[in-house]
Amino acid sequence: MSPAAPAGRPSDASHLAPGFPVVAVVGGGQLARMMHAPAIALGVGLRVLAASVQDSAAQVVRDLRIGQHDDLAALRDVATGAAVLTFDHEHVPLEHLVELARSGVVVHPGPAALKHAQDKITMRRALSAAAIPCPRWAVVEQVSELLDFADEVGWPVVVKTSRGGYDGRGVWVLDDSAAAASLLGSVELAPGAAWLAEERVEFAQELSAQVARSAHGQAVAYPVVRTVQTDGICTEVVAPAPGLDGDTAVRAQQIALEIAGTLAVVGMLAVELFLTTDGRLLVNELAMRPHNSGHWTIEGAVTSQFENHVRAVLDLPLGAPTAVAPYAVMVNVLGGDHEDMYPAYRHCLARDPGLHVHMYGKDVRPGRKLGHVTVVGDNLDDLLVRAHHAADYLSGAIDE
């Protein structure tokens, strides 16, 4: 008997069956964590670069490196011997990825694609150049430019930092010129960031269209889903988007496929869309990785977004994105009153034997994404009630 050997570098990878590759993932969050189950099934290795052994993915993988996502040496180290380097998040400095690619590391999505997910202005320019429908937008440097833009599109106006925002951070909705002056006068932009102004779209629904695209260009489109954002955080997803007409759904899938091809995305791409009250589709945001709007695919689709991300970056043939049931509902579990969620969790499992609970191994902090629940079936109203009840009970918002 002895404790396990330290997770030495080359030895870990060599334990796979002959010929099977390693995928290196930068970032130890829940997205990397949820890639591990399909990697295990596929027989490929998943190596994770995490900031801490306590990170969500770090808890569950054998082949773990501890380091920072902005440290080129750490990135080189995790990529060595791996077939491909991919990501749990968009925050790796672009110049590092360019340097890694130059030195022969296979990076998917590559820097030429990923820059569009890192910088919203770069994204808007590329989509507008490709005639892909977006809300009206403008880069603004001064308050006067923002007021000019507001004159054109009308108040309220959405203002975003071009970089670094997520889950509602870095986005403001401004009602008037005073708010505009206040924001631009008080918030200091991060290095390299700029202000992006966008029209405030009157939407009937927010949608997400996800596609997987492999290195040699095979692509599959998932059913288009309806997302609900609360304070900028995706809190509910219904697959497929209820009541969405077939033509609009196909149009959303075509937009996502076109973006994936135009930007040469390899891996999963999520295109968040507004369906306007007058029936237009406008691209809101892009993510080039598995996305919260696709967690339902773990139980709700033949091949999950996590499996297809792994397949795509390895240039393996993609799996079917088809739904396995009429509806799937995913609701996020946010941190609330329970520091120890286990008793609530037992209760939820007992109450609903069909509930799929995914916990991310995180400490509880109010509002933090700690997990999600998914239910699959044919009665949408029933699924919504079940999923929200479980999520609310887990977070402590309700106690019966």
Added chain:
Amino acid sequence: MSPAAPAGRPSDASHLAPGFPVVAVVGGGQLARMMHAPAIALGVGLRVLAASVQDSAAQVVRDLRIGQHDDLAALRDVATGAAVLTFDHEHVPLEHLVELARSGVVVHPGPAALKHAQDKITMRRALSAAAIPCPRWAVVEQVSELLDFADEVGWPVVVKTSRGGYDGRGVWVLDDSAAAASLLGSVELAPGAAWLAEERVEFAQELSAQVARSAHGQAVAYPVVRTVQTDGICTEVVAPAPGLDGDTAVRAQQIALEIAGTLAVVGMLAVELFLTTDGRLLVNELAMRPHNSGHWTIEGAVTSQFENHVRAVLDLPLGAPTAVAPYAVMVNVLGGDHEDMYPAYRHCLARDPGLHVHMYGKDVRPGRKLGHVTVVGDNLDDLLVRAHHAADYLSGAIDE
């Protein structure tokens, strides 16, 4: 940047979210490996005691101990701080489990149950005492006793070693007295083993009835499946067993639930049954862990056998065992001609986007279980063709 810290003992477990427990598994085979995905989703820890860092499960878990399953100190070590000790196989010496349980370790299934899976004579005695239908059987010490038994039930006679056999090893079908004399005269029994003689049953189908039972006695029954054994190895499973009448299916489930209750099994129980040509159900073998006949549940049931095993041993409420589609077909991938299976694997994924491939990370050896494939849908003939084609192509038995 630094390499990951060695897998130190208490630190690993403490990285889970507050309140969430660790399950310790003895054995690093594919069953432990396949427990990891549901453990990740459930947010519980999976700690594995494996003989080698190259073992199937050892490749994929963070919380790994290297040691032998028959070393009491190694068992104590892996159980320390875990909520429960459970198993990938049946080979842990019973006296060690008794000792661990005596010292306060929660062991599921416990030694009083597990002894029936370790010793076929103990199993036959307990089932016969509970009036559960079995083939006629006898413990035989000498050739003359075996001949007396054959006089009673007729040739051929099945002879088994009471302990240590699996996947067809330790089982012989004897045609006559000369074969009987030859076997008992040439094969030396392992310490503690004895000869068990059984009638050779004329069966229409081999079935498997799986149930999960939790510590406080909640139990769920999976759909009864048809298994096909080739040279004693389970090679094909169809869920549900095609053409099985409803009454017989319910009877098989009742037998499995009764055995789980009578023997106080906690965790998954697989009851392998003969459906005789005259419509009787007779218990063939028991396994008290996830079982090859339940691999289809990963994609084919609401809750997989691996998830319900983890839930049951933690005394969490069980998940629904319901099938999600009319049929699921699972076929094992056995080692064949390909030493590097990756090219064949790519081909299979490309040919069938609905195929679910599970590879166990093992080196190729002829006849070794290296993985399995599952397909789910409503056209059984189509599913059988797809699953067998993929398994045959992967093993190298066919090349088109």
